[in-house]
Amino acid sequence: xxxxxxxxxxxxxxxxxxxxxxxxxxxxxxxxxxxxxxxxxxxxxxxxxxxxxxxxxxxxxxxxxxxxxxxxxxxxxxxxxxxxxxxxxxxxxxxxxxxxxxxxxxxxxxxxxxxxxxxxxxxxxxxxxxxxxxxxxxxxxxxxxxxxxxxxxxxxxxxxxxxxxxxxxxxxxxxxxxxxxxxxxxxxxxxxxxxxxxxxxxxxxxxxxxxxxxxxxxxxxxxxxxxxxxxxxxxxxxxxxxxxxxxxxxxxxxxxxxxxxxxxxxxxxx
Numbered sequence: 507x508x509x510x511x512x513x514x515x516x517x518x519x520x521x522x523x524x525x526x527x528x529x530x531x532x533x534x535x536x537x538x539x540x541x542x543x544x545x546x547x548x549x550x551x552x553x554x555x556x557x558x559x560x561x562x563x564x565x566x567x568x569x570x571x572x573x574x575x576x577x578x579x580x581x582x583x584x585x586x587x588x589x590x591x592x593x594x595x596x597x598x599x600x601x602x603x604x605x606x607x608x609x610x611x612x613x614x615x616x617x618x619x620x621x622x623x624x625x626x627x628x629x630x631x632x633x634x635x636x637x638x639x640x641x642x643x644x645x646x647x648x649x650x651x652x653x654x655x656x657x658x659x660x661x662x663x664x665x666x667x668x669x670x671x672x673x674x675x676x677x678x679x680x681x682x683x684x685x686x687x688x689x690x691x692x693x694x695x696x697x698x699x700x701x702x703x704x705x706x707x708x709x710x711x712x713x714x715x716x717x718x719x720x721x722x723x724x725x726x727x728x729x730x731x732x733x734x735x736x737x738x739x740x741x742x743x744x745x746x747x748x749x750x751x752x753x754x755x756x757x758x759x760x761x762x763x764x765x766x767x768x769x770x771x772x773x774x775x776x
Contacts, residue, residue: 543746555584567631
């Protein structure tokens with residue numbers, strides 16, 4: 507396969523992976539869920555997984571047991587590595603199979619691995635020959651233009667999606683900072699209020715009263731910023747949160763929970 511064919515195969519399998527994920531998640535919820543890290547209809551991990559299976563298991567394409575076992579092992583390894591890389595890069599755990607049967611550190615589980623093994627057999631025995639046949643019918647000029655156009659859109663989607671997650675991480679950090687500030691100012695307010703109630707000198711009480719007013723103003727200001735930050739979630743950030751409802755922030759777990767609650771309230775019109 508030349509590079510254009512490899513790339514178009516990658517895109518085709520990334521799209522089919524996105525389609526499977528979207529249907530799998532949308533049907534139980536009875537609403538459309540745009541799955542995947544990217545905003546567009548592609549799940550690159552499926553594309554890479556398919557190419558990995560094609561590259562490594564091609565010589566054993568006629569053996570269903572070897573295809574199943576090899577596909578199960580290689581795609582599970584890819585999912586495990588992908589999980590680690592995403593956590594290292596963005597400090598967010600997008601999936602966690604800790605509650606599933608026979609999982610490994612919550613990154614892979616038996617059920618998904620078996621499904622990947624089955625998909626590997628279907629890929630090598632049915633899908634890949636069909637895709638190659640379709641691509642072989644494309645004129646070279648058309649294949650070049652199609653590949654170039656998709657590559658540009660794909661690259662732009664990667665940039666936008668990464669920026670969205672980075673901005674979301676920054677928002678969580680700011681939410682955490684504001685929440686801690688509100689908590690600390692409330693603690694200081696209670697402390698000064700108790701001192702004021704116990705103080706008998708009028709001059710000191712007046713000073714403490716001024717400090718109490720300043721603390722109240724700071725609490726109101728921080729609370730308003732906190733509320734506004736939760737309310738003004740970018741549409742792409744909401745898309746990401748909806749795509750991964752069980753995602754966990756490794757740095758700011760409580761801030762992510764509060765943000766999810768605010769987004770849900772907005773959808774309900776509260």
